[in-house]
Amino acid sequence: MxxxxxxxxxxxYGSLYALDKVSLSIDKGEWIAIMGPSGSGKSTMMNIxxxxxxxxxxxxxxxxxxxxxxxxKKLTEFHRDKIGLVFQQxxxxxxxxxxxxxxxxxxxxxxxxxKEALEALERVGLKDRAKHLPSQLSGGxxxxxxxxxxxxxxxxxxxxxxxxxxxxxxxENIVLDLFRQLHKEGTSLIVVTHDPEVxxxxxxxxxxxxxxxxxxxxxNQFSE
Amino acid sequence: xxxxxxxxxxxxxxSLLRRRSRMIVALLAIVVGAxxxxxxxxxxYDVPRQMSAQFRSYGANVILTPSDDSYxxxxxxKNAVSVFPSDKLEGYTPYRYENSKLNNLPVTLAGTDFSSVxxxxxxxxxxGDLPDGNGKTLVGKKLAEKFGLxxxxxxxxxxxxxxxxxxxxxxxxxxxxxxxxxxxxxxxxHTLDLKVSGILETGGSEEDYIYVTLDDLSDLMLSERxxxxxxxxxxxxxxxxxxxxxxxxxxxDTLSAKPVKRVTASESTVLSKxxxxxxxxxxxxxxxxxxxxATTMMAVIAERRREIGLRKALGALDSSIVIEFxxxxxxxxxxxxxxxxVLGYLFADxxxxxxxxxxxTFRPLLIPVAIIASVTVTGLACLIPIRSAVDVDPALVLKGx
Numbered sequence: 147m148x149x150x151x152x153x154x155x156x157x158x159y160g161s162l163y164a165l166d167k168v169s170l171s172i173d174k175g176e177w178i179a180i181m182g183p184s185g186s187g188k189s190t191m192m193n194i195x196x197x198x199x200x201x202x203x204x205x206x207x208x209x210x211x212x213x214x215x216x217x218x219k220k221l222t223e224f225h226r227d228k229i230g231l232v233f234q235q236x237x238x239x240x241x242x243x244x245x246x247x248x249x250x251x252x253x254x255x256x257x258x259x260x261k262e263a264l265e266a267l268e269r270v271g272l273k274d275r276a277k278h279l280p281s282q283l284s285g286g287x288x289x290x291x292x293x294x295x296x297x298x299x300x301x302x303x304x305x306x307x308x309x310x311x312x313x314x315x316x317x318e319n320i321v322l323d324l325f326r327q328l329h330k331e332g333t334s335l336i337v338v339t340h341d342p343e344v345x346x347x348x349x350x351x352x353x354x355x356x357x358x359x360x361x362x363x364x365x366n367q368f369s370e
Numbered sequence: 371x372x373x374x375x376x377x378x379x380x381x382x383x384x385s386l387l388r389r390r391s392r393m394i395v396a397l398l399a400i401v402v403g404a405x406x407x408x409x410x411x412x413x414x415y416d417v418p419r420q421m422s423a424q425f426r427s428y429g430a431n432v433i434l435t436p437s438d439d440s441y442x443x444x445x446x447x448k449n450a451v452s453v454f455p456s457d458k459l460e461g462y463t464p465y466r467y468e469n470s471k472l473n474n475l476p477v478t479l480a481g482t483d484f485s486s487v488x489x490x491x492x493x494x495x496x497x498g499d500l501p502d503g504n505g506k507t508l509v510g511k512k513l514a515e516k517f518g519l520x521x522x523x524x525x526x527x528x529x530x531x532x533x534x535x536x537x538x539x540x541x542x543x544x545x546x547x548x549x550x551x552x553x554x555x556x557x558x559x560h561t562l563d564l565k566v567s568g569i570l571e572t573g574g575s576e577e578d579y580i581y582v583t584l585d586d587l588s589d590l591m592l593s594e595r596x597x598x599x600x601x602x603x604x605x606x607x608x609x610x611x612x613x614x615x616x617x618x619x620x621x622x623d624t625l626s627a628k629p630v631k632r633v634t635a636s637e638s639t640v641l642s643k644x645x646x647x648x649x650x651x652x653x654x655x656x657x658x659x660x661x662x663x664a665t666t667m668m669a670v671i672a673e674r675r676r677e678i679g680l681r682k683a684l685g686a687l688d689s690s691i692v693i694e695f696x697x698x699x700x701x702x703x704x705x706x707x708x709x710x711x712v713l714g715y716l717f718a719d720x721x722x723x724x725x726x727x728x729x730x731t732f733r734p735l736l737i738p739v740a741i742i743a744s745v746t747v748t749g750l751a752c753l754i755p756i757r758s759a760v761d762v763d764p765a766l767v768l769k770g771x
Binding site for chain 1: 372373374376377378380381384385388389676677680681682683684685686687690763764765
């Protein structure tokens with residue numbers, strides 16, 4: 147069942163094509179890695195999928211509904227309700243502790259609940275660090291808080307931009323294990339990465355170059 | 371309070387308390403602004419009172435005179451001065467003037483109440499002492515030089531009455547009546563022995579008088595009568611003073627109250643100029659403070675653009691972000707206003723002690739005014755950078771820019 151569909155999506159900045167008639171279809175529960183060199187259009191695609199940017203041309207269809215022409219407010223509400231974001235640089239609010247950072251996502255979504263936020267932190271193995279400020283957490287721990295924050299509202303899609311880009315190998319494995327677990331539970335994942343190892347563990351790898359999809363392959367481990 | 375409101379408070383307080391160094395900088399700017407505002411406000415309102423008190427050293431600013439050819443008695447005087455509020459009435463001094471003779475030369479005697487004379491004529495410079503009772507006198511410097519009188523000297527004042535057919539001689543049992551051989555007119559001489567307590571130096575017409583108590587003057591003149599003039603010192607502005615004088619003139623038909631124009635007019639001119647000066651200084655300082663607070667708040671909010679982008683990426687609507695950041699600013703503004711109004715009072719009091727040597731009057735109303743002004747200025751100062759900050763593209767956060 148299709149979760150997201152990009153139809154001939156083009157994003158132009160002046161005469162520069164960041165995305166050029168890109169079409170992509172993602173099923174529910176699918177784990178996709180988007181790979182490509184710098185300037186290939188990965189971030190632009192992420193922004194369009196996360197409703198933080200609009201295509202110049204083409205359509206973005208989420209759960210069968212064209213959201214391309216939605217108002218800014220409606221798009222904000224849409225991405226708040228449907229999408230969880232994981233950032234390369236974690237982007238935690240530095241004066242809020244771990245559990246409060248998770249609760250911020252609840253606050254903007256519906257109703258903050260500290261118990262649920264603690265459960266989300268427990269899920270990423272950080273319940274005992276709940277009252278620590280970001281400055282008191284390691285990079286890996288901060289990324290796990292970021293993942294807990296992305297999960298807290300049970301989004302239909304998790305978008306992760308270079309989620310392991312700032313992590314050592316041990317922490318990278320922890321994060322990838324979390325993604326595996328989420329995938330197993332049926333959460334859809336789109337991970338933008340440079341890292342081939344991260345790409346390898348995804349179900350499907352889409353490669354971009356000069357704003358165009360040059361390959362779209364299922365990984366062998368997931369192939370029947 | 372529901373969970374959402376609790377979380378809102380938690381975020382605002384966490385931002386204020388856990389970002390202490392940043393918040394202290396912002397709070398300091400607001401406190402400085404509120405201190406100057408409330409301090410200058412207190413000075414602005416207290417300057418007229420302080421200056422008015424200072425002006426009292428130039429002497430009485432009101433005179434009461436009989437409305438016809440008669441004199442003013444003590445009851446009408448008391449009724450008149452009762453119009454002035456007791457906290458504004460510095461004092462009043464009655465004067466009765468009579469002609470008399472010293473060493474056969476005519477001099478003017480002024481009968482007065484020495485206990486209140488320095489309240490209405492604080493500029494009097496007295497060598498020696500103010501008379502403390504009957505039989506003692508204060509001699510004007512010019513007369514003292516003319517008659518060679520010094521402190522401690524004794525002299526007699528002479529009063530010659532002409533005896534006419536209408537004179538009740540039974541009131542003069544102990545006095546010898548004599549006839550002027552040239553004119554054939556009958557006279558009776560009466561003397562009053564006085565001792566010089568002090569020599570009065572003012573540089574004005576006061577130096578041409580001999581001052582005695584009202585009782586001594588009545589004794590010498592063998593008659594008790596009311597006063598010719600009453601000097602009143604009132605700590606009030608010209609317009610306020612005018613309303614009191616109008617009231618006295620309306621109430622009394624035996625005396626008339628007039629302002630001493632040279633005092634009240636110059637007082638009013640100086641005060642209005644001083645008030646304008648303080649007002650201009652306050653306005654300029656307030657404008658500078660607003661700019662200072664605004665730039666500080668702009669800097670504080672500008673460095674949080676990434677956080678604003680993140681909040682938007684997490685689904686915050688622009689209105690939520692404006693409310694959250696504005697609330698922080700308003701809490702800071704209120705705290706700054708409270709601290710500033712206390713410090714402002716101390717600042718104004720220090721200025722007042724240095725300039726006027728007296729404490730400033732605390733005005734509780736200025737506390738809410740300072741807080742409201744502080745909250746308004748901070749709110750406006752926050753609103754500008756917040757409005758521009760909410761336009762931040764959350765996609766920039768995703769890019770890590």
